[in-house]
Amino acid sequence: LPDDSQGYTEWIAYGGTKNKVFDSPSFPKPPSQPLGGKPMHVVCEALETTFGVFVTHDIKIGELIFAERPFLVAPRALGFAPGSIVGDFNLDHINQVQWSDLEAKLAIAVERMPDNAREAFLQLRNSHKEDGAGAIGGIFLTNAFELGGLVDGPIGTKVTDRNGYAGIARAGSRINHSCMPNTTATFDVASFSLQFFAIKDLKAGDELFYGYCNIYAPYAERRESLGRYGIVCKCPACVNSTPTSESFRRTFIQRIKKIKQEVEEWQAETVKGFESAVATPTLEREAVLAKVLTLQKQLVEEGLDASDHYAVIFMVLYQLYVQLGKMRRADSAFQQIQRYNALARLDLE
Structure with a gap:
């Protein structure tokens, strides 16, 4: 050129x-x-x-x-x-x-x-x-x-x-x-x-x-891969690696998909009619919201918010916020979805 x-x-x-x-x-x-x-x-x-x-x-x-x-x-x-x-x-x-x-x-x-x-x-x-x-x-x-x-x-x-x-x-x-x-x-x-x-x-x-290596691999694999480049990673995910954090890294995709499926099923029930909506009380949805926010916090702490699958968290939060009438927070989640969508990061099928 x-x-x-x-x-x-x-x-x-x-x-x-x-x-x-x-x-x-x-x-x-x-x-x-x-x-x-x-x-x-x-x-x-x-x-x-x-x-x-x-x-x-x-x-x-x-x-x-x-x-x-x-x-x-x-x-x-x-x-x-x-x-x-x-x-x-x-x-x-x-x-x-x-x-x-x-x-x-x-x-x-x-x-x-x-x-x-x-x-x-x-x-x-x-x-x-x-x-x-x-x-x-x-x-x-x-x-x-x-x-x-x-x-x-x-x-x-x-x-x-x-x-x-x-x-x-x-x-x-x-x-x-x-x-x-x-x-x-x-x-x-x-x-x-x-x-x-x-x-x-x-x-x-x-x-x-x-990320020079597969950042979702277990710590030992990441360390071996980076060792070929003479790199000793000192990021929190490596320095603070524990059996618990390693287990979380292995299962985080399944956890995200599971909670996404649960919320979508509840949303489908809601649109059937008012009686169906009552079957999922507000308190129960608040509990699910707390569960999603806890998962989001864990993903950020482990550095997994760089994963393509992290965008699903905002999709789930958007659905929950709408169901709970928290429209300002729903709008914020929707803006995050748009940013990930700009990176073509929502194709998770």
Whole structure:
């Protein structure tokens, strides 16, 4: 992609995929801007880490924090060359051939970058210094974001590790990990940019965090996964992990779905008529409301309010508040639903 005011990207692509993107009527459009059109983030030194990304304004759930074109985009399977290794080789030899192939291909792209972009790229973290991945390959593997929507094959092809792409963000690569993240990233093909959205309300000065691992996995699995990057997570979900909290993380989705089903059944009874409505007294509904609010508090404390399923809590609260005549609170819950809906986070079937 050309070097312009919107950013320069080196893209290693198969011809068919390049043509598919370049021939799109909407390509290339400028990356989206946050509300107000002014920068909402800054990269600077962070506590106990080299760099971090911080927001400079208050930002609501669902709002765009920033969008940027990556330094580099390449196939996820770039270093995989099936059929190219012939002979009696052990796994270590095969891995080394693949690492070398990855390094050589990426080096060509990095060499083509403008000087300032190449310098910034080479300053990114490399957690693969001991496994033979190479300097550039190690940076790529450490910092790559999976780019949903960019895939080899016809439109509608399901993305896999064999046909998908990964990108190295600019500021986005400086976002540190937490098992209680407050941002998510999506890739917009038309603007060829990574877009970072708030998944929690943010205050000016807050640091952005992204989940590098499966944040819903048990603590031991998260610790092992992050250990490959040399990361020791100190978020509350890790520091305060207990058998009780681990059990809650395993069952929270089922708990949300169960209480959603209960409220929907009561609502269905209510619309049948006044006599049916009496069958669910106000006191009983107040008890259910208290149960939902307790569950919501537990989800927030455990950092699970970053889950797609957390949006269901506001759907349930909205229904209960309407049934109880608490319209101001119902309106507040509805506004939260709209924010999650903007992130397309309510498709929970």
